[in-house]
Amino acid sequence: MTFRTVGTLFADFRALFAAALLGAFIATPRAAVLDAQPSLSPTQAMTGETIQLVVRVSADKKEDLPWPRVEGLGAFTVTKSTNVSSGSQTSVVNGTITHSEYFITEFVFNLVTQRPGDYVVGPIRYAHKDFQRDLGSATVSVTKGDAGIIARPTLGKSRVYVGEQTLYTLRIIPKEGVQSVNWPQDMQKYIGQKFFFQPIDSTMAPKVVTLDGRETQVLDFRIALFPLLAGSSTLEGMPVEYRQVRRAARGGSAADMFEEFFGGGGRVVTQTVQSPSLRLEAVPLPAKAPEDFNGSVGKYAITAKLDRDEAATGDAVSLTVTIRGNGQPKSVLQPKLPDLSRFEVYDPEKTSASTVEGGTLWTTHTFKYILLPNREGDYDLSGISYAYFDPARGAYARATAPALKLRVVRGKGGAGGGYAAQREIQELGSDIRFLKTQGPALRNDSDLPYHHAGFVLLLALPPLALVGALFARRRRDRLRADSALLRRSQASKKLRARLKTARAALDAGNPREFYRALSEAMAAFASDRLNREFRGLTQAEARAALSERGASPATADAWDALLQRCDFMLFAGAAAAPEETRRDLEAGEKLLASLDKELA
Amino acid sequence: MKRATSILFGALLLASAAHLGAAGSAAPDLKHDLKAADAAWRAGNAAYEQGRYEEAARDYAGAVKAGAVDARLYYNQGNALFRLNRLGESILAYERARRLAPSDADIAFNLRFARSRAVDKVPETPDNALTRTLWSLHAGYTLRAGTWTAYALWVLGFAGLAVWVFLGAAGRIVAGLASGLAFAALLAFSPSLAYRVHQQETARRAVVLASVAEVYSGPGENQELLFRAHEGTVLDVVETRGEWLSVKLPDGRGGFIRKTGIEEV
Numbered sequence: 015m016t017f018r019t020v021g022t023l024f025a026d027f028r029a030l031f032a033a034a035l036l037g038a039f040i041a042t043p044r045a046a047v048l049d050a051q052p053s054l055s056p057t058q059a060m061t062g063e064t065i066q067l068v069v070r071v072s073a074d075k076k077e078d079l080p081w082p083r084v085e086g087l088g089a090f091t092v093t094k095s096t097n098v099s100s101g102s103q104t105s106v107v108n109g110t111i112t113h114s115e116y117f118i119t120e121f122v123f124n125l126v127t128q129r130p131g132d133y134v135v136g137p138i139r140y141a142h143k144d145f146q147r148d149l150g151s152a153t154v155s156v157t158k159g160d161a162g163i164i165a166r167p168t169l170g171k172s173r174v175y176v177g178e179q180t181l182y183t184l185r186i187i188p189k190e191g192v193q194s195v196n197w198p199q200d201m202q203k204y205i206g207q208k209f210f211f212q213p214i215d216s217t218m219a220p221k222v223v224t225l226d227g228r229e230t231q232v233l234d235f236r237i238a239l240f241p242l243l244a245g246s247s248t249l250e251g252m253p254v255e256y257r258q259v260r261r262a263a264r265g266g267s268a269a270d271m272f273e274e275f276f277g278g279g280g281r282v283v284t285q286t287v288q289s290p291s292l293r294l295e296a297v298p299l300p301a302k303a304p305e306d307f308n309g310s311v312g313k314y315a316i317t318a319k320l321d322r323d324e325a326a327t328g329d330a331v332s333l334t335v336t337i338r339g340n341g342q343p344k345s346v347l348q349p350k351l352p353d354l355s356r357f358e359v360y361d362p363e364k365t366s367a368s369t370v371e372g373g374t375l376w377t378t379h380t381f382k383y384i385l386l387p388n389r390e391g392d393y394d395l396s397g398i399s400y401a402y403f404d405p406a407r408g409a410y411a412r413a414t415a416p417a418l419k420l421r422v423v424r425g426k427g428g429a430g431g432g433y434a435a436q437r438e439i440q441e442l443g444s445d446i447r448f449l450k451t452q453g454p455a456l457r458n459d460s461d462l463p464y465h466h467a468g469f470v471l472l473l474a475l476p477p478l479a480l481v482g483a484l485f486a487r488r489r490r491d492r493l494r495a496d497s498a499l500l501r502r503s504q505a506s507k508k509l510r511a512r513l514k515t516a517r518a519a520l521d522a523g524n525p526r527e528f529y530r531a532l533s534e535a536m537a538a539f540a541s542d543r544l545n546r547e548f549r550g551l552t553q554a555e556a557r558a559a560l561s562e563r564g565a566s567p568a569t570a571d572a573w574d575a576l577l578q579r580c581d582f583m584l585f586a587g588a589a590a591a592p593e594e595t596r597r598d599l600e601a602g603e604k605l606l607a608s609l610d611k612e613l614a
Numbered sequence: 615m616k617r618a619t620s621i622l623f624g625a626l627l628l629a630s631a632a633h634l635g636a637a638g639s640a641a642p643d644l645k646h647d648l649k650a651a652d653a654a655w656r657a658g659n660a661a662y663e664q665g666r667y668e669e670a671a672r673d674y675a676g677a678v679k680a681g682a683v684d685a686r687l688y689y690n691q692g693n694a695l696f697r698l699n700r701l702g703e704s705i706l707a708y709e710r711a712r713r714l715a716p717s718d719a720d721i722a723f724n725l726r727f728a729r730s731r732a733v734d735k736v737p738e739t740p741d742n743a744l745t746r747t748l749w750s751l752h753a754g755y756t757l758r759a760g761t762w763t764a765y766a767l768w769v770l771g772f773a774g775l776a777v778w779v780f781l782g783a784a785g786r787i788v789a790g791l792a793s794g795l796a797f798a799a800l801l802a803f804s805p806s807l808a809y810r811v812h813q814q815e816t817a818r819r820a821v822v823l824a825s826v827a828e829v830y831s832g833p834g835e836n837q838e839l840l841f842r843a844h845e846g847t848v849l850d851v852v853e854t855r856g857e858w859l860s861v862k863l864p865d866g867r868g869g870f871i872r873k874t875g876i877e878e879v
Contacts, residue, residue, distance in 0.1 A: 456648055
């Protein structure tokens, strides 16, 4: 079966396809692929005309289906595409209503050939899971025909530096009957990865030019090309699709005659013309590029301006830098700025705009910086520049903006008035704090003072001291009120002092002074203890006074005898041996000790 | 009488000083070899600074074993254990350091940092400026310093009274005022100190060291499982029942947990 037969039998393909689909649903309701049908149109074509082979595959569910296998396409340039659509079917069988959904995938092959001849397209086979079907083949007759357009590409410069702009112009010269011309959508595919490009013409406006002495209508399509790599490159020809009305030739088919009669004067065909390829040589840039060179090649100019000449510290000042050039637009980065250490500089806002002037693409890049001056002063903001490569001179160059002046005065707010407003410190990370390594040697801090009994004793000391103070105060008050008690309480202390004087005299070898001191000590002690003056008393009165206050008779006698001896040694001028004198001292001490106890 | 009083005071002072002096000095037994502990601590510090955290943790453990109980030691030990990703043990060490020096900002920071890495996020008791101020006053001294401060106020108060007994009218005003101020300060300080002592001697906290510890409604695994506490979670210990501890979380939840897998601060 050939497609010509198919085309005759299935003139209304949709109806027949639906019938086939219904049959297939009933026959194999559970199959993934229900049916596959091919169609080919036209079967008679001219060179460059697009012939479309469509294989429609229906399935009971939506899924990615495999492409059909089609042989005999070697003579054609083939482009492929798919379309998916869906539909539903309701049927009544023996009173039972069933509703089902189906999906149709169209596999489209667009075939173009430039060589005339008869070509067999097929056999065509479709296989998926359990579905396998041979869909037959068809014969296509391609006759030679004149192309409806002439595509003529040119390059502005066929030898440029890497990054330098060159103009690619594809001129279309349409012939009679051409209704429309379409550019290829995927330009990158034909231009390749070796170039950066940007179309210059957004629409194709026909214009009239003089060609070979005749005014001719043409369509120009221009692209700005920038080679990215050094070396020789080929710009492949581009397929240009056009639609043209063709009148039927004598002896044409009945269908063509029918279309010419009812279709307005001829058959509309869609054809494709391949433009010739071109060669381009990209020259590498010389070495020793400036440090801030970013790869911009062409002509560049730079301007800069401030939004004011004077500002206060902390105020925002806008610096706008504009770089205009015809190099690759993406190569332009930020310009080189002068020393702005006295300013807080924010990242610039960048905008770009392209224009076409004289067949060249120019791009203007605008960088808007916000500067916050930190300190007052007069600033010279000269040195804003941009490095580029000038292909006309074959050397690196630098575009420099005119100098700018800015006066900064002291602002009203802020510490010191000369600095910008403070900001929060940005936290960049977090971690535990570091070791503690300073201080005295390690201790045992669990050993606290109150764990020890000694601390309790220490706690008791202050109250005890207070009690002692109270007792001492009381005693002091009693002594102050009773002079006899005071004299009596101090008698022993005074006696010790007097005996010490006596002993000193004895040690000094002065017996007279010794006996005088001893006599004084004995009389004074008795006076103090008894609160009665003993000087001037007779011996009998003194003895009686002592006995009366508790002294034993023996003690009183001894006291009397020692006192008499002292008087004797003092007034009789008798000389006593040292041993005798010392015995008298010891006897006196013993006697006074006894008397102290007895008079207490 | 006077002589006897002096002797009594002297004896008391000597006994107290001797007792406290003996307690303060390093004991000769190995359990309290503070000199060795100090050396181990310094070695641990050096190892830590060179990034040898395993070795630092060993040295710090040795210092603890030698008898040192010092906030700096526990703090550094917590740092080393944190670096080794032993989160539960590091939190335990930080808690021990905080118990000794509650007002230390570094300890509080690192403890908070470590606890933020724990699985269980237990909400802390909300505070305000007033409670923060009161807490900083309450926790702003060590127990040792607090004890001696209270004692100094005690002595000053009684000394003022003793002087007051002896002085004339003019001197009595000064002595009485000094004594009154000292006793007033002691009165104000005592509740804080008493609470601190109470906390030190009776309050019990524990840290979960196991990756997960289960908390039951009673002391046994046949009881209802209430919740699971993860490594680093700090629990208040209420009481001990055999192998089980009755614990509470700051948010009020509580239950019984096995002793294994947790360690008291």
